[in-house]
Amino acid sequence: MSTHDITHLRPDDQLEPPGPLPYPTRQRPTGPRAVAGLARVLWRQLTSMRTALILLFMLALASLPGALLPQWSLDQGRTLTYIENNPTVGPILDKLGFFGVFGSPWYAAIYLALFTSLIGCLVPRTWDFARALRIEPVPTPRNLGRLPHRAVPVATAETADEAAIRITDGLRRWRLTRRDEPAGVVTLSAEKGLVREVGNLVFHFSLLGLLAAIAVGKILGFEGTVIVAEGGGFCSSSPSVYNAFRPGLMVDGTDLAPFCVNLDRFDAQYTDAGLATDFDASIEYQTGAEVAAGSAGWTSRHLKVNDPLRLEGERLYLLGHGFSPEFTVTFPNGETRTVSQVFQPTDTSLLSEGVVKILDPPGYTGAEVRRHQLALQGLFAPTAGSAHGNSNILTSVAAAPDDPAVAIQVFRGDMGMEDGASQSIFGIDQRQVDSGALTKLNRKNMKLNESMTLDDGTTVTFTGYKQWVQLQTSYDPAQGYALVFAITLLGGLMLSLTIKRRRVWYRITPDGSGRSIVEVGGLARTDQAGYGEEFTSLAALARPPRPS
């Protein structure tokens, strides 16, 4: 059973005069003309609505693994675990780019094809639209009774001319053409809603603009994250100041605007229930221009979550925070050192893990230095608690530093830092422990100012902590444009979805005795839902006013 639903038009229902045939059908062209002809056919295919639709689906489908599989760009750890847990398919999926969907060649192929199709579809439509603005509404079709919207012809006591003038009066805001046909027949063609086409074109052009803005951001933008402890700071002069730097395709890091930031202090406020009410980094900064001018002045600012510092083009965000425990170590020769290191938060109550390494212990020379390197490895808890009632296992019950404590395991020996391989700053090299180069010494849970003494008389005291913040510099020269295009996209969409492009025709035929018959037909160019009611009132125009 067919679903032909007469409120919908099929493409061949178009009432426009047919355009010229795509290419002559007389004889098969050969040589370059054949190639050109084939190219034209392919181009027509690519720019058809059906292809656009299929490419849209492919885009949706291709995005799906990006939501379902872990992605390198979001979470390297999880991606790695996934590949390790799926040793057969994992590596294959990885090769095929399934863990980096949005940067993969097949994804790019789909959206490039879609946007090529879009350009190919927009250019001729823009021309058509410009032409439609200039030409008059199309002539009245011969048989109005075959249109999707029509009404029963009505007789009126007016002449054709009178009726036409009266109906014209009722079509004030329509683009209207009157045509006088032989035998006194008058036709009126009226059209409304060309703005819909404007909206549709604006929407589709905005898609192009948005894609361009995204591309520019990917090419010229960059992001760098850096951890800064209280009292510390950084100047964004080169990518190396960042702990992680993600450059755009054409960013080599040589021309970063060198702004400088110092962190005075960091404060987090919590409710009684332990929920954060405020994260506040008190910073001072110099903009690139101030740095270049050698200015001595610094501007103070509170940097908060959801409230970035916007410099010239670059933006500085507060993304995270944590603690660096501080230890004072007194060596056998009497020298003391105060050492501190960033610990990595492991949960929301900021139980943090890490290691403080002392690579050049004082009082030793030559090879002895390496044999007496110290590592203080363990946990830091801002508010200490104990797990399962076991006071030896340190946990954290709140993120506020109300009752800080550490659980520290000390190692002494060769850290294995000389072989050039980079080591995590949050851990020690287990191979050095296994090989016996690093010896496990004391283990102790310490509250503030508690200490422990090692076998050689070294004492380690937990003297305090510093807070650190994770800052991110973001630069995307095109994001303002992306927003502009997003707004025009939405505006165009709303215009296009609320306005219907519709036509109405009247044919007024005199019956020879001073009276006339009025026929009405209507057509909405696009989706018709809702033209009905308006058409009813348009059809009512055909009827003469009741004699009063």
Added chain:
Amino acid sequence: MAVSSSLGAFSDQAFGAATAAYTVALICTAVEFSSRRIAARTDRSADLVGAGALTRDGRPDGVPIVPTAGPYGHVASTPATAIPWGERFGRAGLAVAVLGFLAQLASIVTRGFAAGRLPLGNMYEFTSAISAAVIGTFLVVKIKNRDLPIGVFVLVPITLLMYVNGTVLHVAVAELQPALNSYWKWIHVTTVSLSSGVLMFSGIASLLYVLRHRFEARGSDATSVWAKLPSLERIDRIAYRTAILAFPVYTFAVITGALWAEVAWGRYWNWDPKETCAFITWVIYAGYLHARATAGWRGTKSAWISVIGLVSIVFNLFFINMVIAGLHSYAGLN
């Protein structure tokens, strides 16, 4: 800012009342639907002009209704002198559904006051808001089209959702990390839940379109329960109109989500699983609107696309939130 437990308890009770009301309304509309009687289509073009007055088209009261010619049955109301049972149940169902909707609005508002924030902070609250949006859309459509027999198809999934929400997803009123608040976030979650609700309604309508179409393809047995569904044109119109209402709002919601991300995470688009899924949903609905302008894709094929859109919304709401953790991960279930 303190959490109020008595208001919270009231909110829970109102939610329970809404669930109960929807259950009753569901039963009423089921009776209404199954007791509908089908009349032959008398004037095919009449409904093109005067949508909403289908049942009473040109048929004088009191004329017996004989199912004859066309398989595209129109549903007829019997004379007003004797309101049939089905219609009485229908009216009662509508009234109870309205009451349930009001109770649910009360539940949402008091929950917001109890928590001292917009009540869109976890799965329970989000699901409640979306259910309310679906019901709200249904009520508006139903009040404009009093004879539209789709209540039961909206109420079955929503009532189920309400039960699941009240039991599995329910969490006590709690504050969120106030430090993470941003007004973009609230604009974003509000528009996302409203537009998702309306799109879900649209998807349900499209599902009915598909069912009705299959029924007609099998030869339209007038005694079948499917014959009681509204005509294809009508369902299509309802699905389309709600979709074009919601799609720009959904687009706006995605844009505000990007604005929020720019402020919070330093980048306006991160392709985290929720964003990706929202993008997929958006592309599917763009495809739906496209299909309606593409030769050979109108009718069932575009209805199927809208159904896929519904699936992707539900998937985004439940699967992504509860199974796949991202930057977003609301759930607050664990």
